[in-house]
Amino acid sequence: TxxxxxxxxxxxxxxxxxxxxxxxxxxxxxxxxxxxxxxxxxxxxxxxxxxxxxxxxxxxxxxxxxxxxxxxxxxxxxxxxxxxxxxxxxxxxxxxxxxxxxxxxxxxxxxxxxxxxxxxxxxxxxxxxxxxxxxxxxxxxxxxxxxxxxxxxxxxxxxxxxxxxxxxxxxxxxxxxxxIEGEATRVMSLRDGSKKMSKSDPSDASRINMGDDADAIAQKIRKARTDPEPLPSEAEGLAERPEAKNLVSIYAALSDRTIAEVMPEIGGKPFSEFKPMLADLAVDKLSPISAEMRRLTAxxxxxxxxxxxxxxxxxxxxxxxxxxxxxxxxxxx
Ligand code: AQP
The missing domain is CATH 3.40.50.620 (HUPs)
Structure with missing residues (x-):
């Protein structure tokens, strides 16, 4: 094998x-x-x-x-x-x-x-x-x-x-x-779409930590840097928009879908609508993991x-x- x-x-x-x-x-x-x-x-x-x-x-x-x-x-x-x-x-x-x-x-x-x-x-x-x-x-x-x-x-x-x-x-x-596969092989910083998300970044707002609670996750996503345009309707429209692409990649990876598969659902939405969706999904997927981590480390x-x-x-x-x-x-x- x-x-x-x-x-x-x-x-x-x-x-x-x-x-x-x-x-x-x-x-x-x-x-x-x-x-x-x-x-x-x-x-x-x-x-x-x-x-x-x-x-x-x-x-x-x-x-x-x-x-x-x-x-x-x-x-x-x-x-x-x-x-x-x-x-x-x-x-x-x-x-x-x-x-x-x-x-x-x-x-x-x-x-x-x-x-x-x-x-x-x-x-x-x-x-x-x-x-x-x-x-x-x-x-x-x-x-x-x-x-x-x-x-x-x-x-x-x-x-x-x-x-x-x-x-x-x-x-x-x-x-x-x-x-090296999946929709998020390179998750970028929430503050700078050209830097990888990293535990050693001095800014805690740049990353989502596995231990962050629901409020922290929602707040970091709300404050994540983006451009002012709404999301494009097709995946191709993300090419020159690193911050938007990063958030969409995270959304796709968390929901076990490809970027192409999530575009019909989120394409065209303004960030004011997309960010809360992303935050809910992240909390949904990550909080059971952090709860189980706390149980095991006890x-x-x-x-x-x-x-x-x-x-x-x-x-x-x-x-x-x-x-x-x-x-x-x-x-x-
Ligand atoms: N931002 C990322 N996007 C995708 N994959 C990542 N990995 C780390 N950051 C990202 C992957 O996680 C695995 C473990 O890596 P590691 O133990 O070498 O941790 P790291 O890369 O040292 O973590 P950081 O946060 O990047 O720490 P610093 O800032 O100290 O370098 C690897 O498979 C890695 O690809």
């Missing part, structure tokens, strides 16, 4: 972007039944930038609750945190020795996050994509559902697999397919047990692949 791997960082503050760009697809791929699905809280990635230790622990449990509240069933999928499966870090070291400095320097996420202060960024932040390649390839995953912002990292994962196979003359690591011990069981199952797949990798490289084990 084809195998899916994907992860989310427990760096605090989950947004509608994480939900529509990643989590909703994770759940669909689990429920399709066509794939073996492996989902991970990538805590080792999170610490590439400073994380307060107590907050990291709490955020990892909260993220686990988000996975389960959104529909990931830890019996159907393998659900765990990365640190519990040491094979990720072990394979990442091998990949650190396969990947080239030049590849890493070209990564836009590195350039954005390290910014002008690259000398002072952690070595882990620079090597982030090699660990991500290891996350995926330690399971020989064939499909990786992610948001659009991760496309370049997935190309690097393919390059690592190709170079490893070539250098050692093997056909061992698969060439992974990114799965029992951290149960979350920890679930993640420990998931890690055991993950290691059953990862350990033999790491062993074989060591043999290929010529490491005595």
């Amino acid at each position: 084809p195998r899916v791997f994907s992860g989310i960082q427990p760096s605090g503050g989950l947004t509608l972007g994480n939900y529509l760009g990643a989590m909703k697809r994770f759940v669909q791929m689990q429920d399709e039944g066509r794939f073996e699905t492996i989902y991970c809280m990538v805590d080792l990635h999170a610490i590439t930038v400073w994380q307060d230790p107590a907050a990291l622990t709490a955020n990892t449990r909260e993220l686990a609750a988000f996975f389960m509240a959104a529909g990931i069933d830890p019996e159907k999928s393998i659900l765990f945190n990365q640190a519990r499966v040491p094979e990720h870090a072990q394979l990442a070291w091998i990949f650190n020795c396969v990947a080239r400095m030049g590849w890493m320097k070209r990564m836009t996420q590195w350039k954005d996050k390290a910014g002008k202060n690259a000398e002072n960024a952690s070595l882990g932040l620079f090597g982030y994509p090699a660990l991500m390649a290891a996350d995926i390839l330690i399971y020989h995953a064939t499909h990786v559902p992610v948001g659009d912002d991760q496309k370049q990292h997935l190309e690097l994962t393919r390059d690592v697999a190709i170079k490893f196979n070539h250098d050692f003359g093997v056909d061992f690591f698969p060439i992974t397919e990114p799965v 029992d951290p011990a149960e979350i920890d047990r679930t993640l420990a069981r998931g890690a055991e199952r993950a290691r059953e797949i990862a350990a033999p692949i790491l062993q074989r990798t060591y043999e290929i490289v010529g490491l005595l084990t």
Whole structure:
């Protein structure tokens, strides 16, 4: 069976972007039944930038609750945190020795996050994509559902697999397919249609957080930046209108329809009419998830047990692949 791997960082503050760009697809791929699905809280990635230790622990449990509240069933999928499966870090070291400095320097996420202060960024932040390649390839995953912002990292994962196979003359690591699908692969900021919705944006009004209550959601959507024109009647009319397109994409994704399918319902409406519709839909879809997250996080011990069981199952797949990798490289084990 084809195998899916994907992860989310427990760096605090989950947004509608994480939900529509990643989590909703994770759940669909689990429920399709066509794939073996492996989902991970990538805590080792999170610490590439400073994380307060107590907050990291709490955020990892909260993220686990988000996975389960959104529909990931830890019996159907393998659900765990990365640190519990040491094979990720072990394979990442091998990949650190396969990947080239030049590849890493070209990564836009590195350039954005390290910014002008690259000398002072952690070595882990620079090597982030090699660990991500290891996350995926330690399971020989064939499909990786992610948001659009991760496309370049997935190309690097393919390059690592190709170079490893070539250098050692093997056909061992698969060439992974990114799965960037749906109507909201890039959810944009509510304040600026040219920036992605992000938990690290200083303006809370720019994003919908998974924990926002109904009033906060409605208010943020009401205040979302738009142009003054009513919505166009056809999807094509959204092309040069990033803010309008973003809100319509969110509406379509939340209602499990395509943009073309929602246009007959909302086309031509002024924002004063469309925004309350969007707010109602968002509250409808998101509040059961946040309520379930609150219920699950009330029992951290149960979350920890679930993640420990998931890690055991993950290691059953990862350990033999790491062993074989060591043999290929010529490491005595
Ligand atoms: N705005 C978004 N639209 C679509 N997909 C998104 N994802 C994140 N933001 C959007 C997808 O969520 C998954 C988890 O990503 P992550 O753990 O790497 O989180 P992130 O991208 O670091 O989240 P932020 O909010 O963007 O944090 P900062 O600001 O720190 O970079 C991925 O599949 C990602 O594509």
